Amino acid sequence: MKSDDSNKKSFLYKKNKIKKEKDLEKEELPSKVSFNLVEVIIIMCVTILFGLLIGSFISYSRFSSDRDVSCSMIRKDMVEFSSVYDDLLNDYYGDVDKEGLLESAIKGMIDYLDDPYSAYIDKNEALDFNNELEGSFLGIGIEIKSYDNELPIVNKVYENSSAKKAGIEVGDVIFKINGSSLEGVDFSEVSNMLKSSSLGDEILVSVLRDDTEIEFVLKVSSVEIDSVTGFVTTKEDKNIGVIKISTIAKNSYAQFDSVYNKLEKQEIDYLIIDVRGNTGGYLSVAKDIASLFLDKGTVVYQRVIEDKKVEKVIAENDKKITIPVLFIVDGRTASAAEVLVSALKENIHSIVLGVNSYGKGTIQKLHPLSNGSYVKYTSQAWITSGGIEIEGIGIIPDYVVEQDLSYYDNPSDENDKQLQEAYNVLIEMEGNYGK
Numbered sequence: 245m246k247s248d249d250s251n252k253k254s255f256l257y258k259k260n261k262i263k264k265e266k267d268l269e270k271e272e273l274p275s276k277v278s279f280n281l282v283e284v285i286i287i288m289c290v291t292i293l294f295g296l297l298i299g300s301f302i303s304y305s306r307f308s309s310d311r312d313v314s315c316s317m318i319r320k321d322m323v324e325f326s327s328v329y330d331d332l333l334n335d336y337y338g339d340v341d342k343e344g345l346l347e348s349a350i351k352g353m354i355d356y357l358d359d360p361y362s363a364y365i366d367k368n369e370a371l372d373f374n375n376e377l378e379g380s381f382l383g384i385g386i387e388i389k390s391y392d393n394e395l396p397i398v399n400k401v402y403e404n405s406s407a408k409k410a411g412i413e414v415g416d417v418i419f420k421i422n423g424s425s426l427e428g429v430d431f432s433e434v435s436n437m438l439k440s441s442s443l444g445d446e447i448l449v450s451v452l453r454d455d456t457e458i459e460f461v462l463k464v465s466s467v468e469i470d471s472v473t474g475f476v477t478t479k480e481d482k483n484i485g486v487i488k489i490s491t492i493a494k495n496s497y498a499q500f501d502s503v504y505n506k507l508e509k510q511e512i513d514y515l516i517i518d519v520r521g522n523t524g525g526y527l528s529v530a531k532d533i534a535s536l537f538l539d540k541g542t543v544v545y546q547r548v549i550e551d552k553k554v555e556k557v558i559a560e561n562d563k564k565i566t567i568p569v570l571f572i573v574d575g576r577t578a579s580a581a582e583v584l585v586s587a588l589k590e591n592i593h594s595i596v597l598g599v600n601s602y603g604k605g606t607i608q609k610l611h612p613l614s615n616g617s618y619v620k621y622t623s624q625a626w627i628t629s630g631g632i633e634i635e636g637i638g639i640i641p642d643y644v645v646e647q648d649l650s651y652y653d654n655p656s657d658e659n660d661k662q663l664q665e666a667y668n669v670l671i672e673m674e675g676n677y678g679k
Contacts, residue, residue: 325349343615350619361608362621368432370618377525379469379493383439384447384462386412390431395419398451403470406462413453420450471525472499476510477657480671485512486663489533492525492580497532504536504565514670515565517584518572518663520598524579527607534587535559537569537594543629544587547607554627569594570670572662573639574647578602585639586628595673597643597666605635643669 329349333340351364365373375381385405388396398416401408419426421437438447445464450457474487485507489496507515531544538544538559547555571585573596582601588594607624627633648661657663 347615347617350613354619354621357621359622361604361606363619365618365620367616370616373618376469376491377493379471379495379499380466381469382443382464383467384449384464385467386438388418388434388438390434393431395426396431396434402467405467406465407460410460410462412449412451412460412462416451416453416458418449418451419457420448422448423450468495469493470499471496472503474503474507476507476512477667479667482513482671482674483511484514484516484667484670485510486516486518488518489522489581489584491522492529492533492584494526494529496525497529500533501536513567515567515569516572516663516666516670517569519577519581519585520572520574520662521576522578522581523576523602524581524604527580527583530580530584531557531559531587532561534584535561536564537566537588538591539563542587542591545583545629546627546631548625548627568670568673570666571596571598572666573598573601573641574662575599575602575638577639578604582634582639583626583628586630586632586634589639590628590630590632595643595669596639596641597645597669598641598662599644599646600640601634601638603634603636603638605633 329345332345333342347364354362354364383405385402385407386398387400387402389399390396396418398407398412398414398418401412401414418434421434424437426434438449443464443466447462447464449460449462451460452458471491471493472487472489474485476483476485478484485504487500487503487507489500504515527545534544540559540562542559543556544559545557547557549555569588569592571588571594573581573585577585577598578601582604585594585596585601589596605625605627606622607626608620609623611619611621613619625633625635643665645662645665648659651659651661
């Protein structure tokens with residue numbers, strides 16, 4: 245076992261090398277449990293009925309279903325599947341994991357669809373998935389990263405969290421949790437130790453900071469994830485507001501409205517909305533944000549439902565924002581983010597700058613499973629307010645601007661070629677916006 249001093253020297257020098265990708269934890273499958281045929285059929289029936297209660301979304305925007313399903317409608321082929329499943333559980337020579345067998349069968353059905361947007365989302369992925377979409381999570385308010393299997397390092401501290409209030413800082417090395425050393429402990433296990441489903445739970449976290457050991461007693465609380473941020477800059481005597489939307493979560497509309505109100509007080513002349521890297525979120529929230537810029541009743545997008553029937557989705561709120569808008573997009577701007585961009589581009593002639601967006605013109609449904617995982621599958625398609633299909637094509641920018649590779653080595657607003665060009669375009673178009 246290493247000494248505390250050697251631990252400090254071994255881990256502290258690595259803390260600035262942490263990248264900001266998100267890790268997904270792995271979980272062992274539970275032990276074998278056998279169900280008979282009747283039980284399996286009942287479980288499937290209940291699962292189907294429960295699944296109909298879950299809404300659908302463009303990347304995850306809910307809507308209602310007109311179909312009714314009852315136990316009496318279970319087809320012969322489903323009973324046959326259940327029979328094979330039961331036989332394998334009870335008669336196969338060797339150990340069979342019930343959950344593993346069913347999970348493999350479900351994955352097989354999804355793989356058969358050969359659809360890049362249909363997937364099995366396991367229990368651990370589902371937790372992160374839900375947290376991002378909800379825009380909040382229960383925890384102490386830190387994000388951690390491990391480098392070369394060394395002790396975890398604090399990579400991010402969320403505002404208004406117990407960790408922030410207690411004084412935990414980015415770069416702190418966590419070496420104990422609740423008095424237990426993390427030496428040799430797997431990263432996924434460390435993550436689980438920091439998670440809690442109970443509001444108000446306390447977690448004792450011991451960190452190393454500049455060769456000093458510090459202990460924090462942190463209370464689990466609801467931590468809001470900031471998906472919308474903004475600032476104002478001045479160019480050529482014009483105040484330009486910049487709003488970054490990283491994802492379209494449940495609380496993103498409220499955050500957008502709040503951020504814009506703050507920028508508006510600084511008398512902004514133009515607004516840049518940065519949706520680079522925004523892979524989507526709740527369609528209903530994208531519609532609400534778009535409605536801030538559109539007249540009530542304006543078509544935001546159109547949903548293609550059964551038999552190619554098209555359903556128009558309209559702005560339901562009164563227009564609030566009237567200043568010129570420019571979007572910055574990239575190859576990862578997708579789904580609900582593309583709905584927002586296309587709605588403003590087609591209806592109020594907002595400028596789009598960057599490179600082609602991803603081009604995701606389909607809608608997925610989520611089907612929850614009893615173990616906490618999800619099945620996600622494509623159920624509908626969508627087209628823009630003007631009837632344009634973007635699937636596989638994306639939104640074509642008015643100004644094609646590639647990002648300099650040097651930006652990724654030293655990311656900053658000053659080194660952001662696309663952002664700087666967005667400033668220039670707005671200033672040069674003064675008085676001619678939308679013409």
